[in-house]
Amino acid sequence: MKPNIYSQNMKALRKNLPELAKLISGELSADCEYIIEESKSKELTLALKTGDKTTQIHSKYDPAREAKQQIEKSELVNPKLLVICGLGLGYHVKAALETFKKDISCMFVIERDLSAFRIAVEHVDLSDLFKDKRIKWLIGLKETEAYAACYNAINREGLSLQLYLKTITVFSQPVLTTLYADYYKEIMRHFREAAHATIFNYGNSSDDSLIGLNNILDNINIIIRNPGIKDLYNGFKGVPGIIVSTGPSLSKNIETLKQAVGKSVIVAADASLAPMYKKNIKPDMAVSLERITKTGHIYEELSEDYKKDIYLAATPVIMNMAYEQWNGPKIIVYRDFAHFKWIGIEKGILPIGPSCSNQAFQILKAMGCDPIILVGQDCAFESAEKTHADDVSSLTKLNLRESDLIKVKGNYTDWVYTNNIYNIFRKNFVTDIASYAGKCINATEGGAFIEGSELMTLQEAIDKYCTNEIDVKEVCNKKLKIPSESDVVSSWSTFKRVLKETINEVEEVISACDKGAREIEKFEERLANEGYNEIEDFLERFPEKDLDSVYLVLNKLRLKVITSGKYFNLFLMHIIQMIIIHFEIEFNALPSMSQDQKRCRLQAIKMLKRWFPQIRDVSRRSLEHIKSQKAENFRNESVFERVILENKPLFDISWEEYKKTVLAKNPGDADKHSLLFYYAKEQENMRKANYYMTQKDLERHQVRISELKEALKSYFNLEV
Structure with missing residues (x-):
C-alpha cells in the first residue's frame, strides 16, 4: 500500500x-x-x-x-x-x-x-x-x-x-x-x-398525456378540496401493510386475508376490489392510476355501502367519472409527473411505477408500514387464458396469445409465464424493494420471483406480523387535513395565475416551432431550385458551410423550444416528452450510424422537419385543453370569481385574511376583488342574520348590495 x-x-x-x-x-x-x-x-x-x-x-x-x-x-x-x-x-x-x-x-x-x-x-x-x-x-x-x-x-x-x-x-x-x-x-x-x-x-403517447391533463383539469376541484397523502407520511410506522393484487394466485388465499383485517393496513388495487367485495373483505384503501374509462366502471360494480368507508387513494389522472362513482373518502396521491408540480397545489408526490400495485407499495412505504406483504402479486399468468384471479372484473382481463408469453423464474417452480409488460411491473417491484428500508414478504403463493422479497405463505405472514389491532380509519381521520375554505380560495387563486402564465409560454413555443418549419421550407425550396434530387449528389455538391448555417439556425430554435420559460418542463414537457426524448435519443445516436458529419446534419434536418410540426401541433392541442369548454373551472377570466359565487359559506373569513390569501397573489385585480369580497360578505350577512335584522338594517344592506352590483357592472362589466 x-x-x-x-x-x-x-x-x-x-x-x-x-x-x-x-x-x-x-x-x-x-x-x-x-x-x-x-x-x-x-x-x-x-x-x-x-x-x-x-x-x-x-x-x-x-x-x-x-x-x-x-x-x-x-x-x-x-x-x-x-x-x-x-x-x-x-x-x-x-x-x-x-x-x-x-x-x-x-x-x-x-x-x-x-x-x-x-x-x-x-x-x-x-x-x-x-x-x-x-x-x-x-x-x-x-x-x-x-x-x-x-x-x-x-x-x-x-x-x-x-x-x-x-x-x-x-x-x-x-x-x-x-x-x-x-x-x-x-x-x-x-x-x-x-x-x-x-x-x-417515456413511452406514453402525447394523446395519452393529453387525456391525463384533461382529467387533471376536470378533477381540479376534487384535488383542491381533498387531503393529500403527505398528511399520512410515517403515520403507520411499524404497522404491517398488505397489497392485494389480481394475479391468479389470489384465488388460493383470499379467504385467509380476512384474518388481517383490523391488524394491518390493507391497500387494494382497483381491480382486486371485485373479488374482495364478493368475499365481504373491506380493504382500508383502494388505489387507482389508470386514466381510462374502465376504472369508473369497476367502481360501479361495488355497492355504495361497501365503498363508503374505504379511502380512495387515487392519482388524479383518473377520469372524473371514477371519482363520481366513489362515495367514500378520498386521498389525493400525486405520481412524480410534472403536471402535479405545475398546478402548484401540494398534496404529496410519490415515485410510483407503472401499475396500481407499484402505487400501493409506495403509499405503504411512505406511511412507514413494515413489513409490506404482497398478495396476488403474480406478475405472471397460469396460461394465455388464465391471467387473473377468479371474480376479477371482465374489464381487466387480458387477451393474450401464446406468442406473447415469455418464461421467468418462479417463486415455487423453475419458471412461470409472463409477458414483457408484466415483467416490467415485476422489475419495478425489484427496484422499489431495493430502496425500501423495511422487509418485503411475498405471500402470493405462486407467480414470478421478485428479487429482494422473502417468500412466506399468507397464513405464516399474518401469524408472524399481524398480531396487534389497528384502527386505520381513526388514524387517518386524525392525521388527514381537510382543506379549509380559505385554503380553497388560495389554491384557486394560485392556479389561475399559473394558467395565465402557462398560456403565454405555450404560445411562444408555438411561434418558435412555426419559425423552424418555415426555415426548413426555405431550405427545401433551395434544394428543389438547384436540382438536388439524390442524397449522394447533395453530399457531393451542397456547400458544407451553408448546411452548417441552416443546421445551426434550426438547432437554435430547437433549443429555444426545450429551454422555454419556467412552465415548459412543468406543463408542456410531460405532454411532449415522448417526442422530445425519443428525438434526442435518436439525435445523439446519429454519429453511431455514420461518421460523415455532413450526412448526419442532413439527417438531423430531416428529423427536425417532423419535430417542429409535431411539437407545434401538440402544443396547440394542449392550449385548447386549458381554454376549452370542458375545463369549466377556469373557462372565465377569473377562476376565483366563480368559486366565490358558487360556495355559500366561503366568506367566513376576515378582510385581513382575505388580503393575505387572495389579494397578495392578485395585486392587479385588487379593486375588483375588494368589491367582490364586500358583495359576497353582504350576501352572507343577509343569509345569516335576516331573521333578527330591523327593517332599517335590512334596507341598508339591500342598498349596499345594489351599489356593489352596480359598481361591478359599471367598472368591470361583471354580472353578479
Missing part, C-alpha cells in the same frame, strides 16, 4: 462517493490473491493468483501504453455513454477519458470484486476519477441485485444521462472479462434491460 495515495483516494471517495468509501472501509474477503508489482516502465502492474495459477491483468512492460493501444484498437463509435467492464488498476478508464475526452458524456465502470477495487485505491492515484461527475461506479454488484442497482443508477442521473441510452458503447477489459465472462455478461444484460425500461417509461 502507498499511504499517501490511499489517503488521497479515500478523501476524494468520502467527499464524492461516500457509500462506496464505506463499502471498502471494512473487512473484505476475496476468492483470489492480487499481486502488485512494478513494471518495466516503473508503473504498477497487476496479476491475479488462484491456486497455483497466476494471470497477468496488465502488461509487465508498460501497462498505460497497453491500455491506450487497446482502447484505440477497439474503434469505439460515438461513445457518449461508455461502459467499461473490469477496472484493474484503472489504466483503461484513464485511456478512454483521454482518447474520447470530447465525446464521453457519461461513463459507467463495472468491477466484480470489491477487494480488487480496494487494491486499486491503495496503490494507484484515482482521485481525479472519483471527482469526475461523468463517471458512475458499479462495484461488487451481486447478480441478483444488479438490475435494481443499474436502474437506480440510470434514473438517478435524469435526462442528462438518459438521452444517451441508445448510444451505449461497451469496452471490456480483455483479461478480466475473459476470466469472469459469465458475470460481466449477466451484469450487462441487466444494464441493457434497465436502460430499456427507462426508455419504456
Whole structure:
C-alpha cells in the first residue's frame, strides 16, 4: 500500500462517493490473491493468483501504453455513454477519458470484486476519477441485485444521462472479462434491460398525456378540496401493510386475508376490489392510476355501502367519472409527473411505477408500514387464458396469445409465464424493494420471483406480523387535513395565475416551432431550385458551410423550444416528452450510424422537419385543453370569481385574511376583488342574520348590495 495515495483516494471517495468509501472501509474477503508489482516502465502492474495459477491483468512492460493501444484498437463509435467492464488498476478508464475526452458524456465502470477495487485505491492515484461527475461506479454488484442497482443508477442521473441510452458503447477489459465472462455478461444484460425500461417509461403517447391533463383539469376541484397523502407520511410506522393484487394466485388465499383485517393496513388495487367485495373483505384503501374509462366502471360494480368507508387513494389522472362513482373518502396521491408540480397545489408526490400495485407499495412505504406483504402479486399468468384471479372484473382481463408469453423464474417452480409488460411491473417491484428500508414478504403463493422479497405463505405472514389491532380509519381521520375554505380560495387563486402564465409560454413555443418549419421550407425550396434530387449528389455538391448555417439556425430554435420559460418542463414537457426524448435519443445516436458529419446534419434536418410540426401541433392541442369548454373551472377570466359565487359559506373569513390569501397573489385585480369580497360578505350577512335584522338594517344592506352590483357592472362589466 502507498499511504499517501490511499489517503488521497479515500478523501476524494468520502467527499464524492461516500457509500462506496464505506463499502471498502471494512473487512473484505476475496476468492483470489492480487499481486502488485512494478513494471518495466516503473508503473504498477497487476496479476491475479488462484491456486497455483497466476494471470497477468496488465502488461509487465508498460501497462498505460497497453491500455491506450487497446482502447484505440477497439474503434469505439460515438461513445457518449461508455461502459467499461473490469477496472484493474484503472489504466483503461484513464485511456478512454483521454482518447474520447470530447465525446464521453457519461461513463459507467463495472468491477466484480470489491477487494480488487480496494487494491486499486491503495496503490494507484484515482482521485481525479472519483471527482469526475461523468463517471458512475458499479462495484461488487451481486447478480441478483444488479438490475435494481443499474436502474437506480440510470434514473438517478435524469435526462442528462438518459438521452444517451441508445448510444451505449461497451469496452471490456480483455483479461478480466475473459476470466469472469459469465458475470460481466449477466451484469450487462441487466444494464441493457434497465436502460430499456427507462426508455419504456417515456413511452406514453402525447394523446395519452393529453387525456391525463384533461382529467387533471376536470378533477381540479376534487384535488383542491381533498387531503393529500403527505398528511399520512410515517403515520403507520411499524404497522404491517398488505397489497392485494389480481394475479391468479389470489384465488388460493383470499379467504385467509380476512384474518388481517383490523391488524394491518390493507391497500387494494382497483381491480382486486371485485373479488374482495364478493368475499365481504373491506380493504382500508383502494388505489387507482389508470386514466381510462374502465376504472369508473369497476367502481360501479361495488355497492355504495361497501365503498363508503374505504379511502380512495387515487392519482388524479383518473377520469372524473371514477371519482363520481366513489362515495367514500378520498386521498389525493400525486405520481412524480410534472403536471402535479405545475398546478402548484401540494398534496404529496410519490415515485410510483407503472401499475396500481407499484402505487400501493409506495403509499405503504411512505406511511412507514413494515413489513409490506404482497398478495396476488403474480406478475405472471397460469396460461394465455388464465391471467387473473377468479371474480376479477371482465374489464381487466387480458387477451393474450401464446406468442406473447415469455418464461421467468418462479417463486415455487423453475419458471412461470409472463409477458414483457408484466415483467416490467415485476422489475419495478425489484427496484422499489431495493430502496425500501423495511422487509418485503411475498405471500402470493405462486407467480414470478421478485428479487429482494422473502417468500412466506399468507397464513405464516399474518401469524408472524399481524398480531396487534389497528384502527386505520381513526388514524387517518386524525392525521388527514381537510382543506379549509380559505385554503380553497388560495389554491384557486394560485392556479389561475399559473394558467395565465402557462398560456403565454405555450404560445411562444408555438411561434418558435412555426419559425423552424418555415426555415426548413426555405431550405427545401433551395434544394428543389438547384436540382438536388439524390442524397449522394447533395453530399457531393451542397456547400458544407451553408448546411452548417441552416443546421445551426434550426438547432437554435430547437433549443429555444426545450429551454422555454419556467412552465415548459412543468406543463408542456410531460405532454411532449415522448417526442422530445425519443428525438434526442435518436439525435445523439446519429454519429453511431455514420461518421460523415455532413450526412448526419442532413439527417438531423430531416428529423427536425417532423419535430417542429409535431411539437407545434401538440402544443396547440394542449392550449385548447386549458381554454376549452370542458375545463369549466377556469373557462372565465377569473377562476376565483366563480368559486366565490358558487360556495355559500366561503366568506367566513376576515378582510385581513382575505388580503393575505387572495389579494397578495392578485395585486392587479385588487379593486375588483375588494368589491367582490364586500358583495359576497353582504350576501352572507343577509343569509345569516335576516331573521333578527330591523327593517332599517335590512334596507341598508339591500342598498349596499345594489351599489356593489352596480359598481361591478359599471367598472368591470361583471354580472353578479
